[in-house]
Structures are given as C-alpha cells and as structure tokens.
Amino acid sequence: MQLLNVHFPGKLVFGNGSLQQLTNEILQLSCKRVLLLTIEPLLATLTDLKTQLEQAGVALRIDTSIIQEPTFQDFRSLLAESKDFNADLVLGIGGGSVLDIAKLIAAQLDNTQTLEEIVGIGFLKGRNIKLICVPATSGTGSEVSPNAILVDDEGQKKGIISPYLVPDMVYVDPLLTISVPASITAATGLDALTHCLEAFTNKFAQPFIDMYAFEGMRLIAAHLVDAVQDGTNKTAREQVAMGSLLGGFCLGPVNTAGVHALSYPLGSMFHLPHGLSNALLLPYVMEYNYPADLKKYAQVAQALGCENQDNDEKMALAGIAKIKSLIAACGIPAKLSDLNIPKDKIAEMAKDAMQIQRLLKNNPREITLEDAISIYTAAY
Numbered sequence: 001m002q003l004l005n006v007h008f009p010g011k012l013v014f015g016n017g018s019l020q021q022l023t024n025e026i027l028q029l030s031c032k033r034v035l036l037l038t039i040e041p042l043l044a045t046l047t048d049l050k051t052q053l054e055q056a057g058v059a060l061r062i063d064t065s066i067i068q069e070p071t072f073q074d075f076r077s078l079l080a081e082s083k084d085f086n087a088d089l090v091l092g093i094g095g096g097s098v099l100d101i102a103k104l105i106a107a108q109l110d111n112t113q114t115l116e117e118i119v120g121i122g123f124l125k126g127r128n129i130k131l132i133c134v135p136a137t138s139g140t141g142s143e144v145s146p147n148a149i150l151v152d153d154e155g156q157k158k159g160i161i162s163p164y165l166v167p168d169m170v171y172v173d174p175l176l177t178i179s180v181p182a183s184i185t186a187a188t189g190l191d192a193l194t195h196c197l198e199a200f201t202n203k204f205a206q207p208f209i210d211m212y213a214f215e216g217m218r219l220i221a222a223h224l225v226d227a228v229q230d231g232t233n234k235t236a237r238e239q240v241a242m243g244s245l246l247g248g249f250c251l252g253p254v255n256t257a258g259v260h261a262l263s264y265p266l267g268s269m270f271h272l273p274h275g276l277s278n279a280l281l282l283p284y285v286m287e288y289n290y291p292a293d294l295k296k297y298a299q300v301a302q303a304l305g306c307e308n309q310d311n312d313e314k315m316a317l318a319g320i321a322k323i324k325s326l327i328a329a330c331g332i333p334a335k336l337s338d339l340n341i342p343k344d345k346i347a348e349m350a351k352d353a354m355q356i357q358r359l360l361k362n363n364p365r366e367i368t369l370e371d372a373i374s375i376y377t378a379a380y
Contacts (some may be wrong), residue, residue: 002204002206002288004209005252005253006165006249007163007166007252008144009143009167009168010168010171010265012144012170012172013025013169013172014241016234016238017175018172019171019173021171022132023049023053023172025132025169025171026089026091026164026344027056027058029130031089031130032059032062032096032152033058033060033061033085033087033262033295034061034087034088034089035085035090035091035105035106035373036050036062036091036093037039037063037078037090037093037098038063038092038093038094038136039064039152039263040064040246042093042176043064043178045176045179046093046247050062051125055139055201059085061085063078063081063122066078066094066098066101069097069157069162069267070097070100070147071121072131072152072158073102073149073153074150075104075115076115079105082105082115083109085113088130088208089127089130089131090105090106090129090130092133092134093134093136094134094137095139095188096141096149099135099140099143100140100142100147100148100149100150101148102131103131103133103148104150104165106129106130106131107124107126107127107129111116111124111125111126111127113125115150116305117127118162118380119152119158120161121159121161121358122208123162124162124164124165127165130168131139132167132169132170133167134170134310135172135241135244136177136180136369137177137180137184137188137244138174138180138185138189138237138240138241138244139188139189139190139192139275140188140191140244140248140274141174141192141246141247141248141250141251143167144167144170144245144248145165145251145252146161146162146251146252147160148160148161148165149274151193151267152260155268156264156352156355157264157267157268157356161252162190163252166252172242172245173262174240174241175234175237175343177227177231177237177240177241177262177277178232178234178237182229182231182331183274183332184275184319185224185227185228185240186228186275186279186330186331187273187276187279188244188275189220189228189240189243189275189325189336190275190278190279190282190332191215192240193247193326194214194260194278194279195213195244195247195256195281196216196217196247196379197249197359198255198257198258198301198362199250199255199256200214200217200269200299200300201257201364202255202362202363202366203361203362203364204362205254205271206253206254208253209249209250209254212246212249212250213246213247213254214299214303215303216243216245216246217303218243218303218304218305219240219242219243219316219320220240220243220244220247221304221305221322223236223239223240223349224236224240224326226328226330227240228329228330248319255359256359256362256368257362257364258288258289258359258360258367259278260278261353261360261363262353262354262360262367262372262376263278263280264277264353265349265352266280266281266336266349268352269348269352270341276332276333279327279332279336280334280336280379281379282323282327283320283327284378285324286319286323286376287378288365288371288375289365290317291365292365293364294313294365297320300316301315301319304319304326305322306318311331335379335380337380341380344379346373349372351373354372
C-alpha cells in the first residue's frame, strides 16, 4: 500500500438546482473578472447566471472554443487570448474537456512554467487564480480530480497531474445533464463506472478510496440504464451524477489502470470519445485481470448488483457478464470492429498503449506488449 494523499476541493455543493446558488458564491469571493469556459449548447441555460453576474458589476468573458478532446494547441491559443482579460476567477461549466482546460488555464495564466514543463506528475508549482468547476456530464470526474488530459503535438495523450488542479469549489447540479444525449450519457456513465472499478481493483488500492469506488459502482450500475433510456428521469440523473463524482474522488489518490491506458490510442489514432473507448475495452481488460485478484473482482460483482455465487471466481465472472449486459442495454458498441477500427492497427495501438506506464503500473496484472495485443484482439 502506497501513502494515501487526498486533495479535496475547498467546497462541494451537490444537488438538483444547486447552480442557482453559484452567483452568490462568486460574489462572496469578491471576484470582479470571471473567465467562463463552457460549450455553445449550455449558453441558454447559463443566461440567468450571466445576467446576474453582469448586473452585479462582474466583468465576464465567455469562451466556447473547446468542442472536443483538447490539444496542446487548443490550450496555447486559449491561454494567449485570455491573458489580457486579467481574470481573477476561472469558471468551467461543461464536460471533461472544458473542465480540464479550465483547470489548466487557471493555473497557467500567471505561471512562468511552460506547458511542456508541467506534463507529468507533480511538476506544476502552483495556482494563484481562483477556480470553480461545474460538470455538465456525469462521467469524467474532472471537477474533483487533480488531472488534466491533453493531446500533444504528436497526437499522443498526455496527463498533467497536480493537487493545484483541484478546484477551489465544485458545484454539481445533475439538472445540467438532463439535455445530454443518450449516447453521451451512456459513454460518460460507463467511463465513470470504469474510474470506480479500476480504482477498486487497482494494484495500489486504498481502503479509504474503496468506499467511494464501491458506492460509485453501485449507484451507476443501478441507475445508468434508466438515465440513458429516459434522460428526464431526475432521480436517475442525480444518482449517476453522484456515482461520477465518487469516481472523480478516486482519480487522485489511486487513479486508473489498464482500461484507460489501452483506451488512449483509440482516442489519439481514431478520435473515439474517451468514454466510448473505455466502455469498449472494459469487459476485455476485466477478463484479463480477474484471475489476479478473485476476491476484489467478486466484490465488484457485488457492487454491480449480481446475485451471490458459489465462489469468488464465479462471482467475478458474473460481474464481467453484468458489465457486458450494461453496455448492451446502454446501446454502446461492444466490439472494435463495430466502429470499423482496422484490425491491422492493433499492433500499433498496443505499442502506443505501452507508453502509458503511469497507468499500466497500477494494473493488478502486468500487461506486456503481447498481452495488449491479445486484449485488443479479444475486443475486436
């Protein structure tokens, strides 16, 4: 067991309608210049917030340029455009891509370190500008994690991990997710489930984090299909949002493992959404991993709502079957071939995945190049 380091946001507000409190929160901080990073589809929902801030004398600049997984160049462009505004608060409202960029912009607006210098674990030296994150999807957990993921100039995903990326405040209003399409609800929900599952079965799992991971799996498994099939189901949206939040708490102290490492090439090479990539690979990495820790994978099945079996191995296999049934019920493609991923690219994908050692080292069972090829092949 490694040392347990937990960095929680300074304040967390969770609940349907909680966004209505955000204006007063910002005013209490005495912030005068707010840089709001969001997405076009949310602008109508944020009209009241915008009006209230401007009426209170707060200067507001809104940017909606981040529309997909962000690149180094996306970040550089936005940073250059934002510096003259002299924001004293960065407010990110959106999915994981928007939140990741918001976290980095807040840290880098007055930082002399270059982006390249902060890539990796623990290299960012500080953040002086206030940061509030508000997730509009239930999936990435970025709103409470110390991680930001960007695609570098060579097309490879790179992680910046630092406690300074944990926001000062987090507002989780599940009502923001009501308008999220079923396909995105499914993919992001399964991504959140993967965060919990990979933390729980992690080589460096922590009992303190296991509590969040187990409950996150339970909530998402019990409510995700309802949220996908009826996006207006407020109870389902709220429960999945809580599960996603709990998964986000897992990302700093323990983090993810083989599923995420192997999903990275699907994003960088074929531009598959991150959540979809994880959903595609999750059952196949589970099939590879479960012999390494039968007890933990049996507990995963318990969290997923499986009926008790005669022994841990049968229970673990029931959990894998449950994951496959969830993926099917959510309408997510089950195979790489369903998305026309060329089979002759598997070796290249495996080679790229082996570069993600910061995650592979967490996997409960070692994954070699040959193992990665076998997992991709099974997923094909």
